[in-house]
Amino acid sequence: MSAQIPTGGHPAHPPSPHAPHLAQKLQDRSARIAVLGLGYVGLPLAVHLARAGFSVTGFDPQEQKVSLINSGRSPVQDVPDDQVNALVLGEKLRATASPAALQGHDVFIICVPTPLDASKQPEMGYIHTAALHVADHLRPGTLVILESTTYPGTTDEFLLPLLEKSGLKGEHDLYVAFSPERVDPGNRTFNTGNIPKIVGGTGPHGTALAQQLYETFLERVFPVSSARVAEMAKLHENTFRAVNIGYVNELAMICTSLGINVWxxxxxxxxxxxxxxxxxxxxxxxxxxxxxxxxxxxxxxxxxxxxxxxxxxxxxxxxxxxxxxxxxxxxxxxxxxxxxxxxxxxxxxxxxxxxxxxxxxxxxxxxxxxxxxxxxxxxxxxxxxxxxxxxxxxxxxxxxxxxxxxxxxxxxxxxxxxxxxxxxxxxxxxxxxxxxxxxxxxxxxxxxxxx
Ligand SMILES: NC(=O)c1ccc[n+]([C@@H]2O[C@H](COP(=O)([O-])OP(=O)(O)OC[C@H]3O[C@@H](n4cnc5c(N)ncnc54)[C@H](O)[C@@H]3O)[C@@H](O)[C@H]2O)c1
Known part of the structure; x- marks a missing residue:
């Protein structure tokens, strides 16, 4: 039996009338992209997409951050001022704190915080607010990607229903995917532009379009069969680190008590x-x-x-x-x-x-x-x-x-x-x-x- 290549793995879906149109706009870079959240994840992504030739709007409620970016300066240490400045001057990147400016975009990428609340439960308020902003500006043939780290099921069960309140239907005239960000601030070797990216859609169109988008600036994009797999892969990567660090911290304490140098x-x-x-x-x-x-x-x-x-x-x-x-x-x-x-x-x-x-x-x-x-x-x-x-x-x-x-x-x-x-x-x-x-x-x- 031949090896199976991940194709999105979803049950066969009817062809979507809008998907080829959006694919063409991604191909010729005429798709307009909005990135919601201009922090450690969103700003580098917005910069890479703008450098790939897209017109990018960054939306963030922090007025100060927006003004800084529009004046050609970067609030993120790993993103140099001169890159931001060149893109702002070339009208490829602009920042806004006004939700109304989200009008007329073909792709929305959500990069908002996902903290924990006081009882260490997921705080979903940021994704909720961002999803409502996006839903207000959806039109047929739009791609929405969630990049914020979150629990498996968020894209299918939480995000998609909020977006479908617009009257659009997932995989028919709305394409939705999850793609975790793996950026490692301060890392001089790996950055948003060369870390392989996982994508998993709520259906095959979402997966394929998200893959096409990231391939405009990345060498390796790895499609998986669902948004849930992509969500779980991100949690697995970081839980793997947390567990191993916990173990080695315990080992360090044991070593100290035995007079052994753990390093x-x-x-x-x-x-x-x-x-x-x-x-x-x-x-x-x-x-x-x-x-x-x-x-x-x-x-x-x-x-x-x-x-x-x-x-x-x-x-x-x-x-x-x-x-x-x-x-x-x-x-x-x-x-x-x-x-x-x-x-x-x-x-x-x-x-x-x-x-x-x-x-x-x-x-x-x-x-x-x-x-x-x-x-x-x-x-x-x-x-x-x-x-x-x-x-x-x-x-x-x-x-x-x-x-x-x-x-x-x-x-x-x-x-x-x-x-x-x-x-x-x-x-x-x-x-x-x-x-x-x-x-x-x-x-x-x-x-x-x-x-
Ligand atoms: N920082 C990292 O190293 C890193 C790496 C991988 C994944 N992540 C994940 O990426 C997500 C974003 O993290 P970050 O480090 O970029 O956070 P951040 O705090 O640096 O930036 C988030 C930005 O989102 C803005 N924001 C808040 N509500 C918004 C809304 N409704 N609409 C638009 N913007 C809004 C905030 O003002 C802020 O500027 C989180 O889920 C995080 O877990 C972070």
Whole structure:
């Protein structure tokens, strides 16, 4: 039997009168595209589509962001100003905060936030609002793609019915697909323009049209048989990371208690050329994806009667890491007949990962909050984060400092939380008497102690 190529796998659908027309408009780049949400996901996508030759409207309710983009500047670190500027001047890209400007578009791509509510349940309000804006401006032969990370079933059960309120019918005169975004802010090798993209429609037309759209700027687009498969693939990728990070964080704690260097263990295990892939411990998980996405899967699984034990366990281990880090520091100080209260701690790096300017959901904030709770004096150094956001609604008192002779003289101890490439580690190691390295940058030697 010959291998099956994913074709969309949907039951045969009647030919749709509008699909060839839209396919032609995608082919000749005359299709007008609206991207809803101009954040880390939406802005790079809008820029790639505009560079591929489409006329792109970016819609975002944040007026400030809209003005910035229309003045040729980029609010997203990975998107250079000159790219935005050239596209705005060439009238290929414009931003708007007015829903009325969504009129007359052939393709809508939704890239809005999907956070969790206070009880860690999916917060679907952003997708709901965006879907209603789109529904108001649908006309026969429109393609709508959801890129926001969400639970399996969202596109079929939540988005499509909202869009069909317009009177259009999915796969007949309206094409709908899910295509997860895998962008990794700060990654210098992979970006929106070269990460393979998964697409899954609510029917074969949705899949095929979405595939055609992304192939205008991407080498590899991988169609799957349904929107649900695409939604689940994204959750699987990020849950896989969260679970493995949870495991390696636990391993790090075990290694420390046994006097073994966990980074050396990981390096050694990584020499196995098959069946192993390294994950690294740290002060916890951050960002908008890894801490959140597994909860979308867990929520949907619970509705199905499943308990998601791996997810719960990883969440438990990962979320206790900031406390563990502060406990470890207390232990180190105790060994030196010192207390945490009054100790001057220099926190190195507060962004949620290296070389990005985003500190939201960063475990470094939880570490600082915990240090302050025990009476430590904290300063932080981070070239990308001028001001600390709140940690779970609480203001932090730590002030920002530069790495300088003055801050070195001030600090009793440093904690390496986010290893930005811009830090001069050699100088840190030379000047600060005690360093707790939660990221394995300096490895344990002399005045450096690991997690
Ligand atoms: N940031 C990442 O690294 C990343 C990677 C992959 C997937 N994702 C997923 O992509 C989605 C977007 O994430 P992000 O990081 O770009 O978020 P973001 O917060 O950077 O940007 C979202 C933007 O949407 C805007 N917005 C809110 N409501 C809107 C509405 N009704 N209509 C139009 N715009 C609206 C916000 O003002 C904001 O500018 C989320 O589901 C996220 O999980 C994020």
């Amino acid at each position: 050396e263990v990981i390096d050694a295990a990584s020499t196995k050329p098959f069946g192993f892939m390294p994950f690294y411990p740290g002060p916890g998980i951050g960002g908008h994806c890894i801490p959140l996405d597994p909860h979308y899967l867990a929520w949907r699984a619970r509705k199905q009667g499943f308990s998601t034990r791996f997810i719960e366990l990883a969440d438990q281990v990962n979320s206790q890491m900031p406390r563990y880090v502060v406990g470890r520091l207390m232990q180190l100080l105790n060994d030196r007949h010192k207390s945490i209260r009054g100790t001057r701690v220099l926190a190195l790096g507060v962004a949620y990962k290296p070389d990005v300017d985003d500190a939201r959901e960063s475990p470094a904030l939880d570490v600082i909050a915990e240090l302050e709770r025990f009476g430590a004096q904290v300063q932080y150094a981070d070239p990308y984060v001028p001001q600390l956001p709140q940690a779970h609604g609480h203001d932090l008192h730590a002030t920002r400092t530069e790495l300088s002779a003055e801050s070195y003289a001030w600090a009793d101890v440093a904690i390496i939380l986010t290893p930005h490439a811009a830090f001069d580690w050699e100088s840190v190691q030379r000047h600060i008497p005690l360093i707790l390295d939660t990221r394995g940058v300096l490895r344990a030697s002399g005045n450096v102690v690991t997690l």
